[in-house]
Amino acid sequence: xNPSVCKITLWTYAERGEITPLEFNVYFATVLHxxxxxxxxxxxxxxxxxxxxxxxxxxVPNAGLSGYCRDSSxxxxxx
Numbered sequence: 001x002n003p004s005v006c007k008i009t010l011w012t013y014a015e016r017g018e019i020t021p022l023e024f025n026v027y028f029a030t031v032l033h034x035x036x037x038x039x040x041x042x043x044x045x046x047x048x049x050x051x052x053x054x055x056x057x058x059x060v061p062n063a064g065l066s067g068y069c070r071d072s073s074x075x076x077x078x079x
Contacts, residue, residue, distance in 0.1 A: 008063060010042070012042075025041060
């Protein structure tokens, strides 16, 4: 695949005072651009972002990072 002919759309949300998802996606877009991809980074308010990606029949971005969510309440032990 030739990255110069691939257009990638990244979606993220930004809230006042919260820059982590924004920072992740700006960095991600920069890396993709340095690899030769054409990148379109779009920002939405949090509620609008999740309504867009979770709603039926909605447009879907190629990628996006929204943060980290722990999926277990106990730490991994014995390693």
